[in-house]
Amino acid sequence: xxxxxxxxxxxxxxxxxxxxxxxxxxxxxxxxxxxxxxxxxxxxxxxxxxxxxxxxxxxxxxxxxxxxxxxxxxxxxxxxxxxxxxxxxxxxxxxxxxxxxxxxxxxxxxxxxxxxxxxxxxxxxxxxxxxxxxxxxxxxxxxxxxxxxxxxxxxxxxxxxxxxxxxxxxxxxxxxxxxxxxxxxxxxxxxxxxxxxxxxxxxxxxxxxxxxxxxxxxxxxxxxxxxxxxxxxxxxxxxxxxxxxxxxxxxxxxxxxxxxxxxxxx
DNA sequence: ACATTGACCTGAGAGC
DNA sequence: TGCTCTCAGGTCAATG
Numbered sequence: 001x002x003x004x005x006x007x008x009x010x011x012x013x014x015x016x017x018x019x020x021x022x023x024x025x026x027x028x029x030x031x032x033x034x035x036x037x038x039x040x041x042x043x044x045x046x047x048x049x050x051x052x053x054x055x056x057x058x059x060x061x062x063x064x065x066x067x068x069x070x071x072x073x074x075x076x077x078x079x080x081x082x083x084x085x086x087x088x089x090x091x092x093x094x095x096x097x098x099x100x101x102x103x104x105x106x107x108x109x110x111x112x113x114x115x116x117x118x119x120x121x122x123x124x125x126x127x128x129x130x131x132x133x134x135x136x137x138x139x140x141x142x143x144x145x146x147x148x149x150x151x152x153x154x155x156x157x158x159x160x161x162x163x164x165x166x167x168x169x170x171x172x173x174x175x176x177x178x179x180x181x182x183x184x185x186x187x188x189x190x191x192x193x194x195x196x197x198x199x200x201x202x203x204x205x206x207x208x209x210x211x212x213x214x215x216x217x218x219x220x221x222x223x224x225x226x227x228x229x230x231x232x233x234x235x236x237x238x239x240x241x242x243x244x245x246x247x248x249x250x251x252x253x254x255x256x257x258x259x260x261x262x263x264x265x266x
Numbered sequence: 267a268c269a270t271t272g273a274c275c276t277g278a279g280a281g282c
Numbered sequence: 283t284g285c286t287c288t289c290a291g292g293t294c295a296a297t298g
Contacts (some may be wrong), residue, residue, distance in 0.1 A: 114276095164292095
């Protein structure tokens with residue numbers, strides 16, 4: 001679930017539900033996801049305050065706390081947020097639960113505990129300190145900045161997309177979609193990309209991520225020529241009908257079309 | 267620099 | 283039913 005489009009939707013969800021309400025209590029059910037501060041420290045930072053805004057960098061979501069500072073959240077592979085009232089609908093793996101004065105709750109749920117909740121004084125400084133590259137959908141990441149991010153690298157195109165220090169936000173699923181739309185084979189070295197191919201990759205990245213947000217990250221709503229809904233055993237290329245190929249790149253399962261994404265020469 | 271592997275966690279699904 | 287194995291959308295550290 002939580003790649004850039006998913007986190008962007010979570011950002012909008014939080015902004016639409018949980019802002020401007022006084023926080024009455026904070027319950028940490030599992031402190032494994034909490035880093036850099038204790039459950040008590042978290043409660044002290046939040047109690048009596050409210051969330052004033054929400055921003056995002058790559059796969060990190062920042063909830064601005066009025067006064068100062070931000071609650072920074074990463075969702076690992078299984079994390080999400082849920083705003084709710086009735087305890088019966090509380091997520092099963094709610095690791096942190098915030099109670100508001102209006103009787104509602106916001107739960108940070110993370111089944112596999114690979115996510116992280118921490119404190120950030122400033123999102124930009126936090127991103128820099130974590131070594132994150134520019135946000136893949138950010139305005140400041142234009143074609144020139146993208147070329148700069150690619151410059152001097154020799155990694156496989158897929159590895160570059162997954163490298164959060166190069167570009168922040170793309171994960172395994174959308175990397176496959178971006179490469180498919182750009183018609184670039186996953187193991188193509190970015191050093192070997194022609195100028196025009198670099199641009200195609202850049203445009204596909206922007207287009208795929210924006211489209212995914214618009215489609216609410218629901219594969220059922222994706223354009224008909226998208227790979228994602230067919231990504232899996234027995235899937236066929238939506239463009240040419242060939243059976244999709246499967247391989248490992250950077251340790252991650254990768255699907256591609258051998259016809260539309262010809263392997264690099266040599 | 268880059269790829270690979272295993273570790274961190276839990277749960278779903280396949281095969282026996 | 284229950285066991286074992288594999289796999290999963292993320293990241294980090296160690297190793298070659």
